[in-house]
Amino acid sequence: MSKEHIKVLLAKKKIDVHGRGTKLIARELRDAGMEVVYFRFGVVEEIAEAALQEDVDVVGVSIMTSGQIQIARELIPALKARGLHEVLVIMGGIIPEVDYEPLQTLGVHRCFPPGLPGGAVAEYIKRNVGTVSLA
Amino acid sequence: MTQDVSSDTFESRKEEWEKRRARYADKLRPGKTLSGLPVKTLYTKEDVAGSDLDEMPGVYPFTRGLYPDGYALTPWMQQMVFGYGTIEETRQKMEMMVAEGMEGYFGHKVFNTVYDIPCMYGIDADHPEAAGNLGQCGVHMSTGDDYDELIRGWDLDSTNFSMITGDNCLPALALLAAAVERRGEPLAKMHGNSMNWYPRIAVQDVPSWEPKWGYALMIDLIKWAKENAPDWNPVNIFMYGISEAGATPVQELAYGLAWGKSIIDAGLAAGMAPDDFIGRLSFQIGCTVNLFEEVAKFRAHRRMWAKICKDAGVVKPSNMHARVHVHTSGYVLTQQQLMNNTGRITVQTLAAVLGGVASIHTCSYDEAVGVPTEESHRTALRTQQVLMWESGLREVADPLGGSYFVERLTDDVEAAAWEIYDEIEANGGYLRGIETGEIKRAIDNSSYELKKMINSGELPVVGVNRYVSDEKENYEPFRVDESIEEKAKARLDAYRARRDDAAVKAALDNVRVACEALKSGDGSLMPALVDAARAGATNGEMMVPMREAFGWFVSE
Known part of the structure; x- marks a missing residue:
């Protein structure tokens, strides 16, 4: 399904370091015509709250220094609790490939390795936004 | 077969060289370093006509190393x-x-x-x-x-x-x-x-102190260490953070030196004498796989820092030493075909050793996935130890010194870095660069340009845009x-x-x-x-x- 205007909340933990990958993805998604809100969070609830307030179609979480499982475990219920059942949730960065499946079981729709051309992420978003459910 | 071997002057040999390559020379793609500096296919004595080839290791300006015998002593x-x-x-x-x-x-x-x-x-x-x-x-x-x-x-x-x-x-x-x-x-x-x-907040996206207080805190620590623990090294000029954020090697050099200069300025303004604190400053620098430019960067770095220290009023030569710890770049490691990283790390370490640095951290091949395992961490250490004990690299100080190419590239890297450095200094220095965001913008742009070159394939990265495989790695990383x-x-x-x-x-x-x-x-x-x-x-x-x-x- 294609959507005219896609809004992405790109979240990175406030205390996380090395923001290069996150900023590159932000720029590459903008190149693909999306609106990107770059957001640094303290606790996971804040991501869900920002997603609600910003009325985004996609929540992307960037990981550098671990915490992906804990974030996913809290993020998906927090989004659902705010009625955000249709939001597309993706993760990327320094995440072991063997975590992709557990993360998907927790409700994350897709994980991306570091260093991919941003176009690959944008293409995935365009293809899947509005077609998914967190239920 | 009928090559004229009667004349052995440089000019006649050069002429012969030109003749031999005339057929294809136009078709060669011009080379460049990671920073975009032009690289020719051949360097001769003509390229080092303006270079100072009389330098000695252990002697100002230390281009050839801080110590007279390199790694031979330790x-x-x-x-x-x-x-x-x-x-x-x-x-x-x-x-x-x-x-x-x-x-x-x-x-x-x-x-x-x-x-x-x-x-x-x-x-x-x-x-x-x-x-x-x-x-x-x-x-x-x-x-x-x-x-x-x-x-x-x-x-x-x-x-x-x-x-x-x-x-x-x-x-x-x-x-x-x-x-x-x-x-x-x-x-x-x-x-x-x-x-x-x-x-580092000029380049790394971490919330921190307001800039003027950040500097006041740095100086407070330097002063305390000077009075209480004089052997303590109170500052690490984190050039690694600059390059990992996306700076080219030349930008890393220029911004890193400007960073160092900003500490010198702050220390002098706080009333310390040059020889009382400048010699205790030290560096941590990144190292990519682009071997010769990295070697040139480390050589130019020592020379440039020594000059900056001297200009700041340092008198004792050992206080002009750029003491460098290298952290091999983590950005160049790929999650795709993980073991390929061992090759990259070996080249990075080789560049650091040929560059004559004082200390090295070698990344582990699995750091693109997470925290290293015991095995990958040991292999990274062993990579250093193989170079240390099996390669003969330790025997000779500055083994690339005198190479037409490396000497010329050292000069070129230095000149390109001074250009950026002088501009920052003219605009109020590194501290002001933090406040205006100017340094971050320049580095973010470099990071973006590099990524575009990787995306397009112009910059080859094995396993990412060359020799790509769909096979899953399923690598089990270290877990805490x-x-x-x-x-x-x-x-x-x-x-x-x-x-x-x-x-x-x-x-x-x-x-x-x-x-x-x-x-x-x-x-x-x-x-x-x-x-x-x-x-x-x-x-x-x-x-x-x-x-x-x-x-x-x-x-x-």
């Missing part, structure tokens, strides 16, 4: 970054690294210990924002107990504690000092390194069990239960007063932090009044 320091879990886990790792032969100059022990991000930021284990990150990408150390265990049994005269901290740099040093005192030893026996790298969070909290609770809460509160009130005194320019903070550490305050507790006083600056 090899480079193997300073592997490590640290995870609580100090209990990290202590075991310290002992294992010593057993594996990791050592510094003349057999000294070197512990390059990285803190977890909650500690770096300044929150204790029970803070809600620490969840998910405790002990994961570094060790969680916040109490006096933790620091007692860090130094237990190690001989302070021959052990270096390099503490990879963040904003908690001052509290961490205070906690270490209090632990040394509890052991009944003088602070003057402390050896090691504080990062004190506040200026989540139960570490409970363990860290339990250690914190046990520590708090034993201390005198009223004394801690009083000491933290004094920290608050000292913060204000530092801000008004008539007092120092470190002594109050050491007192607070003596009284039992934790890393996170000391950071609360500091956050209140020195504010917030988020640069992104």
